[in-house]
Amino acid sequence: MPCWMLRRGASLVVLASTGWLLGAAIADAATLDGLAVEVVNQSEQVLCAEKDNVTLAFKSELVKNFRIEAAHPAYIGTLQRDSFEADWTACDLKSDPAYKSEVGVTTRRTLYEEPALWIVGWTFPTYWRLATAIVRIGDRVEKGLHMLQIWTIRPMGGEEVLILYPQDGYWRIRPKAPQGAAPTAFGSSFLVGPIEVDGRPIVKISEVAIDPKAQTLTLTFARGGSAVVKLASVDQNKTVVDVAMSAPVAGGLPFAMLRSMYVTEANNDVARVAVRDAGAAGWREDGIMAFKGAKATNVWAGRSTISRHNSSSPDMVFSGFSAGK
Numbered sequence: 001m002p003c004w005m006l007r008r009g010a011s012l013v014v015l016a017s018t019g020w021l022l023g024a025a026i027a028d029a030a031t032l033d034g035l036a037v038e039v040v041n042q043s044e045q046v047l048c049a050e051k052d053n054v055t056l057a058f059k060s061e062l063v064k065n066f067r068i069e070a071a072h073p074a075y076i077g078t079l080q081r082d083s084f085e086a087d088w089t090a091c092d093l094k095s096d097p098a099y100k101s102e103v104g105v106t107t108r109r110t111l112y113e114e115p116a117l118w119i120v121g122w123t124f125p126t127y128w129r130l131a132t133a134i135v136r137i138g139d140r141v142e143k144g145l146h147m148l149q150i151w152t153i154r155p156m157g158g159e160e161v162l163i164l165y166p167q168d169g170y171w172r173i174r175p176k177a178p179q180g181a182a183p184t185a186f187g188s189s190f191l192v193g194p195i196e197v198d199g200r201p202i203v204k205i206s207e208v209a210i211d212p213k214a215q216t217l218t219l220t221f222a223r224g225g226s227a228v229v230k231l232a233s234v235d236q237n238k239t240v241v242d243v244a245m246s247a248p249v250a251g252g253l254p255f256a257m258l259r260s261m262y263v264t265e266a267n268n269d270v271a272r273v274a275v276r277d278a279g280a281a282g283w284r285e286d287g288i289m290a291f292k293g294a295k296a297t298n299v300w301a302g303r304s305t306i307s308r309h310n311s312s313s314p315d316m317v318f319s320g321f322s323a324g325k
Contacts, residue, residue, distance in 0.1 A: 034321040035063055036278035039294045040254075047263065052189065054260035054270050054288055055201065056301060063255055064245045064324035068190055070173040070314035071238040073303050077178075082185065082312045097199070098126040102144055111137050112212045115153065119210060122147040128199070133166040136209040148208070152176070152234055159183050161234050162241075164217065169193060169203025170259070171229075173239045174314050187269040187313025188260035188301065192243050194223045195254040225249075238314075244324060258301055258316060262288050267309050270316075274300040297321065 042055040058066075101123050112119040121135065127146045135142040150162040154176060163172040163186065172186045193203040204222035211218070215231040227245040234240075249255035260270040274285040275296040284294070288301070302315025 034066070034297050034319065035060065035323065036295045036297050037063055037321050039275060039296050039299055041273075041288075041291045041293050043262065043289055043291075045289065046261075052200070052259040052261055054188075054258070054262050054268075054301075056258040056273070056299070057195070057201075057254040058256040058299075058318065059249075059252065059254050060321065061248050061250060062323045063321045064248055065320065065322045066243050066256065066318065067232075067240060067320035068173070068192075068243065068256075069238050069240045069317040069319070070175055071302075071317065072175055072178070072184070073312070073315050075304075075306055076184075076312065079306065079312055082182075083308055083310065097128050099128070099130050100126050101131060101146070109142075111135070111140065111142065111148075112210070114212070117153070117212060117215070118151045118158065119212060120149040120151065121145040122149070127167060129167045129202070131167050133205045134207050135166060136207060137212065148210075150231065161239050162231060164208065166205050166208045168200075169195075169205055169219075171241075173241060175238045176234060176236045178236055184312035184314070185310040187310045188258055188316050190259065190316065191254075191257045192229060193219060193221050193227055193245070193255070194225070194249045194251075195257050196223075201254075201257055201259065242320075248323075256318065258318070260301070261309070263309075265305060266307060268303065268307050269310050269313055270301045271303045271305070271307070272301070 037058050037060040040057040042057055044053050046053040103123055104125055106125060107123045109121050110118060111121050121142055123144050124146045131144045131146060135145050146165060146167055148164045148166060149160050151158040151160050159176055161174060169191050170189045172189050174184055174186050177183045191201060191203050195201050195203055205219050206222045207220040209218040217229045219227045225246045227243055230242045232240040232242045262268040262270060265271055270288050272285060273288050273291045274283045275294040276283050276298040278295045278297060298319040300315060300317050
């Protein structure tokens, strides 16, 4: 995944206090009781800040439905300076594959537009996987897209709230910025569907069908089955997506995964994880690298102290696991 496409130029951002606290995010998620799923920590230490070395894999042979939230970090109201620039220190990506696209240049095209919502597709000169997944919006069929963006209206313009890379199944979401502030950073990624390893964890998607009116993206998986990912809500506190899969993921494969980065407490997108273990009266919290895994109904992954890397990027919450209908 081309990390350089996710960064913006460094800028000074002074954020107004929103009253949104991490505790509120966890308390809200804790009301969503559901099935307990296996949470496996596959994270590994690295020196490169642009490598996704944080991996939390979610496994269950029962789960079909669940919820993923991105909420502002607890310190958002105190943040005076933000950082978006990539940090390539100690990074060697020469061995990453790079397939040339048919167009050979970066192209951007608007796939759908209305006053409050628009969808944009990007093709890059090269990408680490072949572009085999197609994208449909109504009767319109697009091939060769490497990135999809969903934008929503905000005062004096628009704000990007969701990204999907259809060729490898990676997603990013973020809340709208606090009132009077510039857009915040994207941070951690997630995957939904049958997750396998092919160079890195991926979901092989054959088609993405977008219904802008319903604000849903229906994924058809190359392994079989499908999932509907609905943009359930977007506001200045959090962005929520609801996932409904056609069938549980079998064969011991994860059905969801958090991918992020951690180098030090001052250089990360995720530093801590809190879980609500099955039957537990409260939450259990640990550093991301020390976390031993869990059988949990709710999982929060984020930061309690400011990082130099993507300082404003959101915390992530996984909850509402159920067998569905």
